[in-house]
Amino acid sequence: MHGRVKIRTSAEQAEARRRELSKKLKMYRQLMTEIYDLVDNDPLSEVILNKTYTILSENSDFSTLWNLRKNVLSSLNENLQEEEMSKYVDSEKSFVLKCLKENPKSYSLWLHRQFLVSLRPDLTSVSSELELCGRLLDMDERNFHCWDYRRWLVARDNSTVTNEDELQFTVTKLSSNFSNFSSWHYRSKLLEITSKNLEAHVLTEELGLVRNALYTDPYDQSGWLYYHWLLTPHLQNSETKFEICYLSRKLQQIILVFPSPMMQETLNALSVKICGSLSRGVWNTPISYSNASKLWTFSFISTSLPPVGSVTIDISGDITVSLTLESDSEKLLLTNEGDYKIQDVLSNEIQMLEELQEVEPENKWIIYTMIVFLALANLSDNFEQIESLMRKLKGIDPKRNGFYSDWHTKLKLKNGLLNNSHSLDLSHSDISRLLYSELCCVVETCSLSNNNIRRLNGIQLFICLKEINVDNNQIKSVEPLSQCRFLRKCSAENNFISSLNDVMTLQECRLLKYLNLKNNPVIIELNTITDARDFFPIIDQFNDVTYE
Numbered sequence: 001m002h003g004r005v006k007i008r009t010s011a012e013q014a015e016a017r018r019r020e021l022s023k024k025l026k027m028y029r030q031l032m033t034e035i036y037d038l039v040d041n042d043p044l045s046e047v048i049l050n051k052t053y054t055i056l057s058e059n060s061d062f063s064t065l066w067n068l069r070k071n072v073l074s075s076l077n078e079n080l081q082e083e084e085m086s087k088y089v090d091s092e093k094s095f096v097l098k099c100l101k102e103n104p105k106s107y108s109l110w111l112h113r114q115f116l117v118s119l120r121p122d123l124t125s126v127s128s129e130l131e132l133c134g135r136l137l138d139m140d141e142r143n144f145h146c147w148d149y150r151r152w153l154v155a156r157d158n159s160t161v162t163n164e165d166e167l168q169f170t171v172t173k174l175s176s177n178f179s180n181f182s183s184w185h186y187r188s189k190l191l192e193i194t195s196k197n198l199e200a201h202v203l204t205e206e207l208g209l210v211r212n213a214l215y216t217d218p219y220d221q222s223g224w225l226y227y228h229w230l231l232t233p234h235l236q237n238s239e240t241k242f243e244i245c246y247l248s249r250k251l252q253q254i255i256l257v258f259p260s261p262m263m264q265e266t267l268n269a270l271s272v273k274i275c276g277s278l279s280r281g282v283w284n285t286p287i288s289y290s291n292a293s294k295l296w297t298f299s300f301i302s303t304s305l306p307p308v309g310s311v312t313i314d315i316s317g318d319i320t321v322s323l324t325l326e327s328d329s330e331k332l333l334l335t336n337e338g339d340y341k342i343q344d345v346l347s348n349e350i351q352m353l354e355e356l357q358e359v360e361p362e363n364k365w366i367i368y369t370m371i372v373f374l375a376l377a378n379l380s381d382n383f384e385q386i387e388s389l390m391r392k393l394k395g396i397d398p399k400r401n402g403f404y405s406d407w408h409t410k411l412k413l414k415n416g417l418l419n420n421s422h423s424l425d426l427s428h429s430d431i432s433r434l435l436y437s438e439l440c441c442v443v444e445t446c447s448l449s450n451n452n453i454r455r456l457n458g459i460q461l462f463i464c465l466k467e468i469n470v471d472n473n474q475i476k477s478v479e480p481l482s483q484c485r486f487l488r489k490c491s492a493e494n495n496f497i498s499s500l501n502d503v504m505t506l507q508e509c510r511l512l513k514y515l516n517l518k519n520n521p522v523i524i525e526l527n528t529i530t531d532a533r534d535f536f537p538i539i540d541q542f543n544d545v546t547y548e
Contacts, residue, residue, distance in 0.1 A: 024058075028055065028058075031051060031054060031055055032055070034051055035048065035051045035052060035055075035065070035068070038051065039068065043068070043071060044071060044072055044075040045072070046072060046076070048068050048069070048072050049069060049072055049073075052065040052066075052068055052069055053095065056095075056099065057098075057099070060099040060102065060103045060106050060108065060109055061103065061106050061107075061108050062108070063107075063108040063111075066108050066109075066111070066112045069092070069112070070112070070115055073088060073089075073092065073115075073116075073119060074119065076088055077119055077120065082122075082123075085120065085123070086120075086123050089116060089119070089120050089123045089124075090123075092112075092116055093113070093116055096109055096112055096113050096116070097132070100113075100136070104136060104139065104140060104143055104145070104146070105140075105143060105145050106145070107145065110145045110146075110148070110149050113149065114149065114152060117129065117153070117156070121156075121157075126153055126156075126157045126160040126161065127160055127161075129149075129153055130150065130153060130154075130160075130161060133146050133149060133150040133153070134169075137150075137173065141173060141176075141177060141180050141182065141183070142180065142181065142182050143182070144182050147182045147183075147185070147186055150166075150186075151186060151189065154166055163190050163193055163194050164194065166186070166190055167187065167190050167191075167194070170183045170184075170186055170187040170190070171209070174187075174209070174213070178212070178213035178216050178217060178220065178222065178223055179217065179220045179222050179223075180222065181221075181222040181225070184222055184223070184225070184226040185226075187226070188226065188229055188230075191206070198230075203230070203345065206230055207230070207231075207345075207349075210223055210226055210227050210230060211352070213226075214227065214356065215356070218356060218359075218360050218363050218365065218366065219360075219363060219365070221365065224365045224369065227369070228369065228372070231345070231346075231349065231373075232372065232376070242256050242257060242258050242259075242319060242321065242333075243257045243258065243259055243438075243439065244256070244257035244332070244333070244438075244439065244441065244442070245257075245321050245323065245332070245333040246330065246331070246332050246333075246441065246442050247305075247313055247323050247325060247330060247331045247332075248330040249305045249306075249307060249325070249330065250330065251464075252299065252300050252304055252305055253297050253298060253299050253300075254272070254297070254298040254313065254315070255295070255296075255297050255298075255441050255442065255463070256295075256296050256297075256298070256319070256321075257294055257295050257296075257438045257439060257441055258294050258295075258296075259294070260294065261290075261292040261293055261294050262292065262293065262294070262296065263291060263292050264283060264285070264291040264292075264296075265291075266317075266318055267283040267296050267298075268283060269317050269318070270283075270315055270316065270317040270318070270319060271314075271315070271316045271317060272298060272313070272314075272315050273313070273314045273315075273316075274300075274303055274305070274311060274312075274313060275311060275312050276312075276314075277303070279300055279303045280300075280301045280303070281298045281299055281300045281301050282298070282299050282301060283296050283297070283298050284296070284297050284299065285297070286460045286461055286463055286483065287460075287461075293438075294438040295438040295441055295461050295463075297463070305325070310324065310325065311324070311325045312324045312325075313325075321333075332421050332442060343377070346373055346376060346377055347377070349373055350370065350373050350374065350377065353366055353369055353370045353373070354370070357370070362396055364393060364396050364397045367389050367392060367393045367396065368393060370389055371386050371389050371390060371393070371411075374386050374389075375411060379411065379414055379415050379418060380415055380418050380419060383411075383415050386411060390404065390408050390411075405430070405432075406435055409426075409429070409431055409435050409436070410435060410436050410439075412426060412429060413426065413435075413436055413439055413440070414439065417439060417440075417442075417443075421442050421443070422442060422443060422444045422445065422464075423443070423444065423445045423446075424440060424443045424445070424446045424447070425446075425447045426446075426447065426448055426451070427447045427448065427449040427450050427451070427469070428449075428450045428451070429451060430451065430452065431448065431451040431452065431453060432451070432452045432453060432454065433453060433454070433455065433457075434448075434453065434455075434456065434457065434458040434459060435458075437458035437459065437460075437461035437462065438461045440461065440462045440465075441461060441462065441463050441464065442464050443462055443464060443465060444464050444465060444466045444467070444486075445466060445467045445468075446462065446465060446467070446468050446469070447468075447469045448468070448469065448470050448473070449469045449470060449471040449472050449473070449491075450471070450472045450473075451472075451473055452473065452474060453470065453473040453474065453475060454473070454474045454475060454476065455475070455476070455477070455480075456470070456475060456477070456478065456479075456480040456481060457480055458480075459480045459481055459483075459484065460480055460483040460484065462484060463484075463486075464486060465484045465486060465487055466486050466487060466488050466489065466511075467487075467488060467489040467490075468481070468484075468487070468489070468490055468491070469491045470490075470491070470492050470495065471491055471492065471493040471494055471495075471516075472493070472494045472495075473492075473494075473495050474495065474496055475492060475495040475496060475497060476495070476496045476497060476498065477497065477499070477502050478490070478492055478497060478502060478503060478505070478506060479502050479505045481505075481506060481509065482505040482506055482507075482508040482509060483508070484509060485508075485509065485510070485511075486511060487506075487509040487511065487512055488511045488512060488513050488514065489512075489513065489514040490506070490509075490512065490514065490515050490516070491514075491515075491516040492516065492517055492520065493516050493517065493518045493519055493520070494518070494519040494520070495519075495520050496520065496521065497517060497520040497521065497522045498520070498521035498522050499522060500522055500525050502522075503517065503522055503535075504535060506536070507535065507536065510538070511538075512536065512538065512539055513538070513539055513540045513541070514539065514540065514541045514542075515536065515539055515541070515542050515543075516542075516543055517542075517543065518543050518544075523543075
């Protein structure tokens with residue numbers, strides 16, 4: 001066990017222990033044989049309670065034996081009067097409590113305790129059970145089994161104890177130790193019931209409580225995790241269920257990007273209306289191997305978007321979107337990180353974090369949270385400060401650099417889209433793979449040059465892509481680009497592309513006019529071909545050769 005000094009034993013002591021264990025094993029095997037014989041002949045015999053008692057006293061995690069006891073007790077409950085059954089229930093509770101004192105974190109024990117309460121709730125005092133929980137939590141305040149049992153009891157009987165009483169109980173536990181994550185977690189579950197939308201006065205009270213924890217010990221993660229739970233979801237518009245909504249007359253499509261993968265059945269259940277009239281169409285995703293995707297396109301069938309004039313599109317169902325096109329040919333809704341409901345709260349929290357950082361400049365939790373809130377407030381305006389904080393965070397916490405780099409890439413990508421949704425420049429960005437490609441669904445011109453990209457997997461989600469530059473990377477295959485049907489210009493100079501068959505897949509790009517593959521191994525094979533148009537009859541320029 002951790003923290004215990006190893007005590008060396010003599011040969012005589014080791015032999016004595018071996019004999020003792022051998023004796024216990026013999027008794028254990030004999031008892032188990034007797035129990036299984038009983039179960040075969042009479043699985044509801046009361047004798048099973050006595051036989052299993054001995055083994056469970058030594059090993060309370062033996063769930064099979066607890067299940068045998070459940071069967072016997074259930075049978076007795078059907079046949080005995082209340083007074084007689086009460087004796088069995090009280091005896092079983094005492095036995096479980098005895099075992100809990102030795103093994104307070106046993107799943108089997110807590111489940112059996114729940115069984116006893118459910119079996120005869122009329123013979124159980126909820127107050128006594130809550131008092132038991134309190135005593136056990138005094139012994140170990142982080143015993144999540146006990147917290148779960150307490151939450152289960154309160155959910156069963158709100159007449160004895162209310163959720164408000166339990167909120168006060170968590171305050172009591174937190175007052176003695178702010179590092180009690182189980183108490184923070186229980187508090188979050190209670191607030192989801194008592195104040196689903198976190199009214200302003202509730203939020204103010206919770207922020208006051210958690211700030212005390214952050215100032216008391218800014219390096220303890222328990223308070224920070226609750227702080228993030230408290231604020232982040234409620235700063236954003238809860239009605240927004242998509243990240244991007246794009247409507248295009250030219251494509252005659254609606255493009256939706258969701259925070260998490262959506263099933264096609266969900267999309268098929270949506271109603272799409274043009275100026276109030278129901279429109280038929282087909283939902284598709286560029287991901288051919290799955291019917292769950294973050295990116296979905298709706299192509300009109302029965303109707304089409306008029307080439308000019310105002311038009312309103314309404315999508316209703318589990319997702320609600322309303323877009324109005326005026327004279328423009330397209331409309332983009334990007335739910336950027338500034339779409340929140342309580343800006344004044346966010347501003348105050350950023351100020352509080354800045355003050356706390358002056359005291360603790362090397363605290364990763366402060367820096368991490370500041371980045372989250374600055375991005376929520378206004379990603380574009382705060383991007384330089386975010387970049388500076390991100391560099392500092394990577395230096396302070398190098399073990400999580402992979403996570404921070406991926407997160408940094410997403411922020412860069414979103415910032416680029418906010419500045420120009422159709423053009424994206426992520427050159428010299430230290431990117432090793434394509435992340436969050438679904439957010440690039442409306443990008444037409446993209447530069448990913450001078451990075452460390454090895455694969456173009458995910459590029460098929462750039463469904464509007466016309467021009468791409470991936471020079472000076474480590475790419476071995478351009479085959480994923482063959483799925484970009486609008487691609488006209490591709491530069492992949494100075495990579496590791498070696499297969500001619502792989503390059504030939506770009507023939508699927510019917511609009512491709514420019515292709516640059518200089519300084520790739522495959523160019524040796526291509527140079528033996530007198531005219532690249534043998535393979536790409538429609539291109540105008542291949543490497544430095546321009547065709548007339």
